[in-house]
Amino acid sequence: MKKHFVWAGLIALTCGSAQADGGLYRWVDKSGKVHYGDAPAADAAKVEKKKFGAAPTTDANDLPYAARRAKQNFPVTLYIAENCGDPCKQARQFLNTRGIPFTENTLRTKEDLAAFKHLSGGESVPTLAVGKAWFKGFQAEQWGGALDTAGYPQTPSNQPQQPATPLTTKPEKTAIQH
DSSP: OHHHHHHHHHHHHHHHHHHHHOOEEEEEOTTSOEEEESSOOTTOSEEEEEOOSOOOOSOGGGSOHHHHHHHHHSOEEEEEETTOOHHHHHHHHHHHHHTOOEEEEEEOSHHHHHHHHHHHSOOOSSEEEETTEEEESOOHHHHHHHHHHHTOOSSOTTSOOOOOOOSSOOOOOOOOOO
């Protein structure tokens, strides 16, 4: 009985570490068919790990607690293409203005597009991934709502917060006459 628990624990640990990597792999099977997934098949003939764009530039230690927590639970990735134009610029500006830490992935090759389509279920850009949720086409209200729901602050961390205002005002002191 103990053997079963040990094997189950080892399998869970192995699967958990494979998922924690968060990579996307492209491989070719023995019949020449191309596959994409989070782990290549054991009999894969040609395996390559796909990378989209650069790593996020924001240091997690520089973020306020709410943004760090949201980034940990719901990482944000912006998918764009080089010929996207204004919609992609507006999407990037929206995220930067709001102070959202994100990774930007530029789809350049047919393989990039195929992997993106496999992940997102579509081909349109800009596309925003917030955790496991996908938002196609730049729509500030929709994207803002998704970021709010994920727990990202509504104001950038590099801008000073407005001073708090009291809920009630103190009555003015009046002179006491004797």
